[in-house]
Every structure is written in structure tokens, then in C-alpha cells.
Amino acid sequence: MNKWPVTIAIPTAIAVCVALLSVFIIGGSKDTIAVLDYKKIISESTAVKKAGDYFSELQESYKTEIDGIKDPKEQVAVLEQKQADFAKKIEALDEYLNTTLEEIISKYRASNSISIIFPKDAAISLDGTLDITNAIIQEFNKVSLENKEIEQIISKSVQEEAPVQNETSQQPEQSAE
Numbered sequence: 001m002n003k004w005p006v007t008i009a010i011p012t013a014i015a016v017c018v019a020l021l022s023v024f025i026i027g028g029s030k031d032t033i034a035v036l037d038y039k040k041i042i043s044e045s046t047a048v049k050k051a052g053d054y055f056s057e058l059q060e061s062y063k064t065e066i067d068g069i070k071d072p073k074e075q076v077a078v079l080e081q082k083q084a085d086f087a088k089k090i091e092a093l094d095e096y097l098n099t100t101l102e103e104i105i106s107k108y109r110a111s112n113s114i115s116i117i118f119p120k121d122a123a124i125s126l127d128g129t130l131d132i133t134n135a136i137i138q139e140f141n142k143v144s145l146e147n148k149e150i151e152q153i154i155s156k157s158v159q160e161e162a163p164v165q166n167e168t169s170q171q172p173e174q175s176a177e
Helices: 004-026 038-044 046-067 072-111 133-140 147-176
Strands: 033-036 116-119
Touching (some): 033 133, 038 133, 046 072, 072 133, 072 147
Parallel strands (some): 033 116
């Protein structure tokens, strides 16, 4: 097994980061660098915790519904349908949370004149003042995500997908007439 690409990739990534940092430091630029800890955002933000709680409750309700079905074939059919439904809901909410987080980071970067934001785990050593994670978490926590809002986000996403499916299913019917 050839390990050459991996042994080159890591030092190359470090060299690129060092080169970028040197441009900012040596060049006397007034550009600002910041770091962000995505793992901390995921583990500490209330929006992500509420989404997790929502999906735990949904999973329990699906389990209760499936356990109430006596026919094994019907249980399998309902289980498959619920799994597909669950996956679509996770995808919709994940997309919403990622988009919202990207918007928050972008606005924070612009309003604080930050030129570049690196992932915190890419830094070998850094000054704690460069870490904007807590500020981003504070803004992200302002996102209201109660079950009602989650259902609206998911419902909107499903409705946006539905016209595409309906149009394609109607086209063959129209041509058959």
C-alpha cells in the first residue's frame, strides 16, 4: 500500500497554513485571522441540542407506532417508510442548520473585519483571542428551534421537493392521452 500521498498531504497542508500566516504577519497587513471550533459548536449549541431532542422524540414515536403493528410484513413496510421519512427530515434540518450557521459566520466575519477563518484544529498553536467560537455559539443560540419551528422547516423543505416529483409523475400521464 502506497502511503506517499498521505505523507506529502499533511506537511503540505501545514506549509500552506504557515505560508498564509507569514503573509499576514510579515507583510504587516492589518488583515485579521480567526479560528473556529466546529466540534464545540455542534456539542454546545442549543439549536443542535434541540434538533437532537426532536429526532429522539420522533424516533420514539416511530418505534411505538411500529411496535403496535402485529403483522410482520406490515411492520417491515412501515419501518422502511419511517426510515425514509426520518432520513428526509434529518437532511432538511441539517441543511437548514448548516445554512444558518454559514450565514452567522459570514455576518460575524464581515462585521468584525476578519479576513480569514481557519478551523481551530488546523492550528498548531494560537493566541486564545483569535478563537471566535463562543461568539458564534452565542449568535447560533439565538436561532429558535422548538418542535413547532422544526416541523415548519421540515415541512417547507418537503413542499419544495414535492413539485419536482409531481411534475415528473404528471408528464407521462399527459403524453399518454
